[in-house]
Amino acid sequence: MVRGLYISASGMMLQRRHMDVITNNIANAETTGFRRQQLVSHSFDDVLTRRINDPAIVASRRFGNISAVGPMTLGTQVDELVTNFDEGRLNATEFSTDLAIVGDAFFVIQTLDGERYTRSGAFHLDSLGHIVDFEGNFLLSENGPIRTGTLNFTVDHEGTVRIGGEIIDVIRRVSFADNNVLRQQGHNLFFALQPPLDVPNQNQIAQGFLESSNVEIGREMVDMLSVFRVYETNQRMLTMIDETVGLAVNEIGRLR
Numbered sequence: 001m002v003r004g005l006y007i008s009a010s011g012m013m014l015q016r017r018h019m020d021v022i023t024n025n026i027a028n029a030e031t032t033g034f035r036r037q038q039l040v041s042h043s044f045d046d047v048l049t050r051r052i053n054d055p056a057i058v059a060s061r062r063f064g065n066i067s068a069v070g071p072m073t074l075g076t077q078v079d080e081l082v083t084n085f086d087e088g089r090l091n092a093t094e095f096s097t098d099l100a101i102v103g104d105a106f107f108v109i110q111t112l113d114g115e116r117y118t119r120s121g122a123f124h125l126d127s128l129g130h131i132v133d134f135e136g137n138f139l140l141s142e143n144g145p146i147r148t149g150t151l152n153f154t155v156d157h158e159g160t161v162r163i164g165g166e167i168i169d170v171i172r173r174v175s176f177a178d179n180n181v182l183r184q185q186g187h188n189l190f191f192a193l194q195p196p197l198d199v200p201n202q203n204q205i206a207q208g209f210l211e212s213s214n215v216e217i218g219r220e221m222v223d224m225l226s227v228f229r230v231y232e233t234n235q236r237m238l239t240m241i242d243e244t245v246g247l248a249v250n251e252i253g254r255l256r
Contacts, residue, residue, distance in 0.1 A: 005245075008238035014041055015231035021081070022224050025215045033120030033188050034213035036084040085179045088119075088212040096151050097123045097131065100211040103203025105173040109189065110138040110145060117174060117196075119211055120188040125151065133188075141169040157204040175201035 018039050028034040090100050099121030101107065106117035116137070123139055126132045129149030131139040138145035146161060146169045153163045159171035174196035176182065182190040 004241040005238060008234045008241065011234035012231055012238070014039075015227050015234065018227045019224065019231075022220050022227065026217065026220050026224075028187055029213050029215040029217055029220075031120075031187050031213050032122045032210050033088070033118060034215065035119070035184070036086075036213070036215045037184070038082055038084065040080050040082050082180070083182065083184060084214060085182075086214045088214040090206060090209045091212055092209055094208045096153060096155075096207060097125065098208055098210050099123060099155060099171070100206045100209040101173060101203050102206055104179075104201040105175045105203035106190070108140040108172045108174055109133060110140050111135075111189070113185075113191075115140070116185060116189040116191055117182065118188045118190065122210055125149075140172050142172050143169060146171065155205055155207040157206075159205045171205060173200050173203055173205075175203070 018041075021037050021039050025036050085104075087102075090102070099107070101119060101121065106119060107121060109116045109118055118133070120133070123131045123133055125148065126136065129147050131146045131148065133139070140146070141161075148161065148163060148168060150163065153161055153168065155161050155171065159173065161168045161171065176192065176194065176196050181192055181194045183193065185191050
């Protein structure tokens with residue numbers, strides 16, 4: 001019975017984490033370049049038991065024979081938070097500072113914490129004419145921050161920046177052998193656990209376009225309802241087990 005309490009409680013905590021992630025996805029459905037996230041979870045047989053030092057499990061480990069007590073496991077736990085890197089739709093804006101990448105690559109941004117990567121191309125010019133994001137971080141080329149000094153510039157599919165036909169710079173893009181080495185920082189920035197590829201994957205830049213979030217509201221709402229129902233089920237199980245334990249303590253164990 002007590003094990004059932006742990007199963008239900010761990011299930012409820014997991015669903016709360018799921019709901020937090022879904023809520024964050026929905027809140028950023030209109031955020032340029034945002035990437036949907038989801039939790040990956042799995043059941044475990046002895047994590048909680050080891051945490052409370054169950055003597056039966058300790059003894060079974062000592063003799064090299066780990067066996068389950070009854071048919072129940074000990075609930076679930078979060079494995080990892082996974083980011084979905086599928087591309088979003090392109091929306092035309094006709095602003096020269098709005099850029100979008102078509103293909104598996106990222107813009108490189110200079111922040112106070114070092115280089116970061118993003119799919120969000122919602123840029124503008126700062127007071128000195130540099131192309132920056134809305135936090136003031138510089139968009140980088142191979143030579144450093146890109147400075148145009150004017151909104152009258154063009155960017156071709158290869159990322160070459162021109163003013164009046166004169167080449168100013170080339171926008172830097174990077175790719176990774178596995179995008180799962182990226183970790184989200186804030187809403188749109190990522191940092192990498194491994195260096196990018198020497199040669200980026202094939203990609204193009206579309207000027208005057210922004211890439212939308214890859215969050216699908218309909219899917220998130222379905223997931224939210226599913227999470228709510230699982231949470232509610234675990235809550236009912238927790239109540240039932242608690243009432244059963246109460247009866248066992250107050251009625252069955254009563255001396256007559």
